[in-house]
Amino acid sequence: MGIPPGSLEKAREEHIKKARDAEKRGKPIADFDQGAWLSKAKKKPVRSKPYEVMTAAMQCKDLAERGGWLALELAEVTKGAVDDSRYSF
Numbered sequence: 001m002g003i004p005p006g007s008l009e010k011a012r013e014e015h016i017k018k019a020r021d022a023e024k025r026g027k028p029i030a031d032f033d034q035g036a037w038l039s040k041a042k043k044k045p046v047r048s049k050p051y052e053v054m055t056a057a058m059q060c061k062d063l064a065e066r067g068g069w070l071a072l073e074l075a076e077v078t079k080g081a082v083d084d085s086r087y088s089f
Contacts, residue, residue, distance in 0.1 A: 001043040001075060005068030011037055038071055050077050 015032040022029045046064045051057040062071050 001045050002064060002072035003038065003041050003070040005070075007041065008037070008070060009032065011041070037075055041071070043071065043073065046072070 012032050012034075019029050022087075046060060046069060051060065057074055061074060064072055
C-alpha cells in the first residue's frame with residue numbers, strides 16, 4: 001500500500017488554490033506541510049491481488065518506488081490459523 005504517483009503534486013496544487021482564495025478574503029492559511037499530508041493521506045494498494053512469495057512482493061515494492069509511489073508499506077495477509085500468508089502492497 002502506498003500513495004500513488006501524482007497525488008502529492010495534486011494536493012499541493014489544491015492547497016495553493018485554497019490559499020489564493022483565502023488570501024483574497026483576507027484570511028491567509030498556513031503553507032503546505034508535506035510531512036503532515038504524507039502521514040494523513042489515504043494509501044491505496046499497488047496491486048489488488050496479494051503475492052504468495054515475499055520476494056515477489058519486494059520486487060513489486062522496488063518497481064513501485066521507481067514508478068513514483070510514496071510511503072510504501074508491505075502488509076502480510078493471513079487467513080485462519082494455518083500459515084497461509086500472502087504479501088500485499
